[in-house]
Amino acid sequence: MTVTFLLRRSKPPTISSVLSLAISSFSTQCFVGRTSSLSVPTEAPPVPKKIPFAISSHGITRQDPYRWMRNTDDSDFIDFLKRENSYAQAFMADTETLRRDLFSEMKTCIPEEIVTPHERWGQWFYRQYIPKGKEYPLLCRRLGKVGEEQVVLDWNQIAEQYGYVHIGVCRVSPDHNYLAYTVDPKGGERFMLQIKDLRSGCLVPRLEVNGVVSLAWALDGITLFYTVTDENQRPHRVVVTNVESDGRGDTVVFTERDSSFCVDITTTKDGLYCKW
Template sequence: SFTAHGVTVTDPYAWLKDPGYPEVTDPDVLAYLAAENAYFEGVMAPLKGLTDRLYAEMKGRIKEDDASVPQKDGDWLYWTSFETGGEYRKWWRKPVAGGADALILDETALAEGKEYFRLGAFSVSNDGRLLAYAIDDNGSERFEVRVKDLVTGEPLPDVIPGMLSEIVWTADDKGFLYGLANEQWRTDNARLHWLGTDPKDDVELFKEADEGFRVGVSETSDRKWIVLATSDHVTSELYLIPAGDPLATPLCVSPRKVGREYDVDMHGDTLFIHSNDTDPNFRLCTAHISAPGEWVEKIAPSRHFYMTGVDCFKDFFIVDGREDGLDQIEIHRYDAAIAPQRIVFPEASYDAGLGNNPEYDMSVLRLGYESMVTPGTEYDYDVATGGLNTLKVQEIPSGYDAAKYRTERLKITARDGTEVPVSIVYPADFPKDGSRPLYLYAYGAYGYAIPPGFSTGRLSLLDRGFAYAIAHIRGGDDLGQQWYLDGKLEKRAHTFNDFVDVARGLVADGWTAAGKIAIAGRSAG
């Protein structure tokens, strides 16, 4: 037990926290974990035949020797691959002008002999010569930065422990920015490391005083500015540093205001500012770099369109969002006289968005698309013609026939009259007479929307006669930030009521029956 602010808190499970974590050596803790595992194995023993079949099914749908579609960044094409039986990626590149494939990072080799391995930040220098990356090989969620010369293949002596952030190179590639984790596993700082120097001498460019905020580093699309962002879940504040002068005094875009979030990108000397300052569905403003706090509205907020992001390119900018809960991608020219073009997707319920588009001057955009019946698909979208070129469709080695399944988007009325969207997938011969089982999933927290995407594991349920539904309940931002706010704090009960009411509505509409519905939510869900 402990006492704080005059209140004594008793935790009967405190003994389960090994003081040496992430290394667990306490014999009582290890004995308890062994007992839990033994109990699980005993309960599941009668179902071993089924679990073995399910495992074989799910594994048979995974293409183990898979690779991503190469994407150009500067003078190189980059991609990743998995080998059969491998758990980790290999990172590759080759010259755009032609040449041999070069393995630039082998996660399998880095993970060899380790009980745990995770790759964090991965950043190639602007000239393509150096790779800075971060690894966690003990599960502590504190990463170690390393640097590799991609020409010689040799590691540089620069090693930085305790990092928890992205990595952003300076314009001259002589150094990079990053952040260290504090004792609470929060990143409250942004630091500059010059190659070849002792990390103890790194320059702290920014320090956040509010323990509820976290600091991140990124860069604008043209790579001319480094962005220092500090924020909690409801308030943000951004600073800009010239990538060519990282020791310059950071320029505050606009001082923090409680409840206001914003992010920025750049086109020339114009800031593109995406903010919820006047409406929870966000709007787009612009400002000149010389007066970053003087915002001028460029795209007003919309009741039905939730603007989730803005990305600037040389000849156009992209507005991402959701209209009535469905993903939309709009291409806007800098000339306001040219009408924006919206990319049209074919299905009633889907998950779509920009893919990896690393260059500022692009005329063809990489997109990702999937639905509850359509496997993950990568496209190249020609901005000039509007043409979509299919680059890759997720391969399912054991076979997949989309015609065997159907997907719909429903609306079910909650007890307070609010219509809650529901994405559902089911076998093509599914009778809506209450005779079949249904699995219902929801999250509803932290403003995180659950996309109606594809899942190979889910097919094992569908092929046994189940329907599978996702309830887009309040607490997520599926229908906008207000949808998130309406499931938060004093309105948190809406999240649970929506989930219950969707389940009852699915029963009432004949999708399943009482006693034949399973529900699940994970983490904060």
């Protein structure tokens, strides 16, 4: 598969992300010089508690006193985040107008549409772009150079459904009939698998599968391999499914039991084999 975004797991750019990067790079020069004039809160910044926790690996033991913060449901952790956010808001209070002006100014320098060149895969040409007035991109394709363009996936529609969207990975089947992708609807980096029939434009009804990390298609176009995470968010298991089924017959084909290793799955460059 040679379509750039379909081969990447990274989050696609949005208008806000481009602006945030620009503002963050500028803020160092802009704000350091005016630190003395900021309305710094009188209270000291919050400091997280330390809980002794030893980790031993390869004969070496190290301490991680902040290990407890991995449990994002911990009431102490949630309270710490609230106090930290309150402190940050108070610290940056007198820069609100400046930040808003910077955002507006930089936005005028960014094209209203962000478009990637078409990339050919077989007889199809794929591209990704952010339409004017939209926050998220569309993945589109056309058959040949003059075919009518089709929307394969619209991030904006998914964002309207969930109020947020983060697409983890996309994979088009070798016969171009299906799109398998993972979506994080809550911002917790826990992705669920969805499969779209590109001929009908509808999602394939399936049992919900969460904690999916990577995807790889077999040559037949209906067999899909995917990896899932354990309770520590470690990709540890490879599962195979028939995308034309409801998912009840999904089969585990490999499990990595050593917690120091993760499992990833991909296809060889010629597309003939899946490997993990």
